[in-house]
Amino acid sequence: MEEPARLGHAMTDIQTFLNTLHDRYQPLDKGQLASYIPELTKADPNWFAISVVTVDGRVFQVGNVDQKFTIQSISKIFVYGMALADHGRDRVLKKVGVEPTGDPFNSLIRLDEDSKRPDNPMINAGAIATTSLIQGPTPTDRLNRLLDMFSRYIGHQVYVDVPTFLSERATGHRNRAIAHLMLNFGMIDEHIEDVLDLYCQQCALLVTCQDLATMAATLANRGLNPLTGEQAVDSEHIRDILSVMYTCGMYNFAGEWAFRVGIPAKSGVSGGILAVVPNQAGIAVFSPLLDKNGNSVRGLRVFENLSQTYGFHLFDLSMGRCRFREGLAGAIADDASPRPAIAP
Numbered sequence: 001m002e003e004p005a006r007l008g009h010a011m012t013d014i015q016t017f018l019n020t021l022h023d024r025y026q027p028l029d030k031g032q033l034a035s036y037i038p039e040l041t042k043a044d045p046n047w048f049a050i051s052v053v054t055v056d057g058r059v060f061q062v063g064n065v066d067q068k069f070t071i072q073s074i075s076k077i078f079v080y081g082m083a084l085a086d087h088g089r090d091r092v093l094k095k096v097g098v099e100p101t102g103d104p105f106n107s108l109i110r111l112d113e114d115s116k117r118p119d120n121p122m123i124n125a126g127a128i129a130t131t132s133l134i135q136g137p138t139p140t141d142r143l144n145r146l147l148d149m150f151s152r153y154i155g156h157q158v159y160v161d162v163p164t165f166l167s168e169r170a171t172g173h174r175n176r177a178i179a180h181l182m183l184n185f186g187m188i189d190e191h192i193e194d195v196l197d198l199y200c201q202q203c204a205l206l207v208t209c210q211d212l213a214t215m216a217a218t219l220a221n222r223g224l225n226p227l228t229g230e231q232a233v234d235s236e237h238i239r240d241i242l243s244v245m246y247t248c249g250m251y252n253f254a255g256e257w258a259f260r261v262g263i264p265a266k267s268g269v270s271g272g273i274l275a276v277v278p279n280q281a282g283i284a285v286f287s288p289l290l291d292k293n294g295n296s297v298r299g300l301r302v303f304e305n306l307s308q309t310y311g312f313h314l315f316d317l318s319m320g321r322c323r324f325r326e327g328l329a330g331a332i333a334d335d336a337s338p339r340p341a342i343a344p
């Protein structure tokens with residue numbers, strides 16, 4: 001990654017800094033659109049949005065913040081949370097591990113030799129196993145439960161983009177192969193097509209960049225959506241969700257991300273990256289040009305700049321204080337309604 005843009009003062013207004021980053025990286029046109037799901041090639045490579053939602057409900061954003069796109073792999077963390085809620089940690093751990101892999105997200109599976117578990121819930125094998133744990137008597141009930149869960153995180157009703165769902169269903173032979181292999185080892189039951197449909201539907205959920213930031217802010221706020229006051233997931237599951245995000249959320253860049261940016265995050269092949277600054281804010285970037293690992297090129301630049309400037313790396317202890325919290329406390333929200341400042 002290149003040297004981050006540095007603004008003179010760490011307390012520079014967050015909105016101004018987001019605008020600066022947006023201006024700086026809009027011309028960066030490196031990377032490729034994901035094409036293995038044909039519908040994703042219809043994205044505009046110029047789309048670029050950055051959103052921050054704080055745990056006290058302030059919103060800062062810039063760019064194509066209302067542009068809808070499909071959530072793709074970012075759905076995996078929320079479905080993992082629901083599986084934890086449905087079954088508890090011990091049972092979920094029997095079906096899917098928490099070990100990072102150096103393999104691509106869609107790798108044709110390395111099931112653990114003894115347990116036969118996929119390594120973690122962020123690779124496709126683990127995510128399909130996780131989706132198979134979602135409870136409900138019929139496929140429609142299970143889909144509705146997922147949609148209800150997502151809408152609690154987002155704060156409004158959500159929909160599946162049917163063309164993207166059908167596009168992935170028609171071409172998702174690799175995921176089908178992964179599911180059959182797991183069936184062979186008894187890790188999922190025989191309703192493979194139902195599970196794969198639900199997995200493709202969760203990936204085809206339509207969101208905006210602000211939606212992603214709100215979802216991240218909900219995780220940052222112990223499961224309570226800061227814009228609606230609704231509890232989206234029981235707070236006892238937040239630690240597990242954030243832990244797998246931190247170690248496994250950024251494809252083959254997860255270690256590098258943890259080193260450089262230092263907060264739990266998840267990205268998806270449609271170009272979203274969502275990250276959680278615990279107890280402070282959710283941040284999202286959307287820009288569909290991807291690097292070779294499948295991460296948004298502009299997104300990575302923005303997050304590295306934000307982390308360096310505001311010092312929100314979880315292990316950045318050098319300043320003895322968090323510049324991000326101070327920056328937020330000093331900033332004025334663009335949605336204007338006065339809200340309490342973040343406690344020091």
Ligand code: GLU
Pocket residue numbers: 071072073074105106124168175200203267268269270294
């Ligand atoms: N639906 C995509 C797949 O399974 C999600 C991939 C991603 O965003 O990483 O291939």
